[in-house]
Amino acid sequence: MGTTPLAPGANVAALRKARGWSQARLAKQAVVSVSLLSKVEVGDRALTPAVATALGRAMGLSMAEVLGRAPVARDAETLLAELRSAMRDYDLPGRQPVEEDRITAGLAAAGRCRDGVDVASLLKLLPGLLRDATTHAHTANTAESWAALAEVYSTTYWLAARHRWMDLAELAVARQWWAVEQKPNPLAEAIAIRDRAGTYLNFGDCETGLVLIDRAIAAAQASLDGTERDVAVGILNLRGMTLAGRLEDKRDAVREAGRHIRSALAASEHLAVDLDLHGLTFGPQNTLTHRLATNVDLGKPREALKLTDNLAAALEGLPATRVAPTHINVARAQLDVGDRDGALENLGIAWSAAPQMARIHPMGQEVFRVLAALHRRSNPQLLKLSKLSGIAL
Known part of the structure; x- marks a missing residue:
């Protein structure tokens, strides 16, 4: 690997x-x-x-x-091979029918693993769920069954992208798009484009990713209405602001990030609370976490920290997949302004919220390395994080 x-x-x-x-x-x-x-x-x-x-x-x-x-444990190599095999058999359904309730339960279990950043359990679950969802989609042949299969591929992409297994991530988004093409489903299509743009983000081609996002936003605005439109446009703009914040030309970055932030805020104003659809969360809270992260990427740590006055309340109810990265971004911003103790505290909160993320989150690892170099090595919090992350002091 x-x-x-x-x-x-x-x-x-x-x-x-x-x-x-x-x-x-x-x-x-x-x-x-x-x-x-x-x-x-x-x-x-x-x-x-x-x-x-x-x-x-x-x-x-x-x-x-x-x-x-990210490293792969020995017992995970077999599971990864099984997952790849299931992805190869995308057009080969099983002989025995699979009931819809079984897919619904499997997706709920996968969602719990993803929200809790339990990547080990998620990897165990995905190969069988993918084969079941494939069989069900081919048999039922409804927009809902194909959307469910696309959601499994979206979760596979999430797992692969978190570990930087980009060959697997690219294959997952290709299969995801194939699934949503089987029956018209504008919301599922928006999610698929959002994930595909994520591969461009991980390869560092933010310009192309933004082209995909803008095209998908226009399509979602034309084909959806009500809450589904707000969610689709919202999640696409969240991806857009992340891509924009990492553009090489900082003037372009500020301009494009601001455009996507304004659009995401407008969509989130129609929602009283964050909604979870097809494994993705959108609403006022998740928009705030992305604004914070984008300001950090833009080199505006003080602007990012202005959004943290009541961070616990702002993150209340959000899954660990959002809580942990947000605290890592806060730690990065604090490090940039010289607040070492605050950075260490927030890094500890992040890794307590999602221990398995400690081994695979690149910025979490980087902030830890810098703090280890700046603090006394006997610091008990650093020793604790060293054990969580697997990074020696």
């Missing part, structure tokens, strides 16, 4: 040395300073998505490859 136990910044050093390149050569080709590259490699500065993209282009790698694929 080509996985690495290294944190992203350390992985950059390993990739550079494997090519026999000096820091000066890589920095020149990536158009970053040698000082910044040196600090990233030793853990004095966090490797941001923008810098990872620039370094990847210089080395002919995707951003995901620079960040490093």
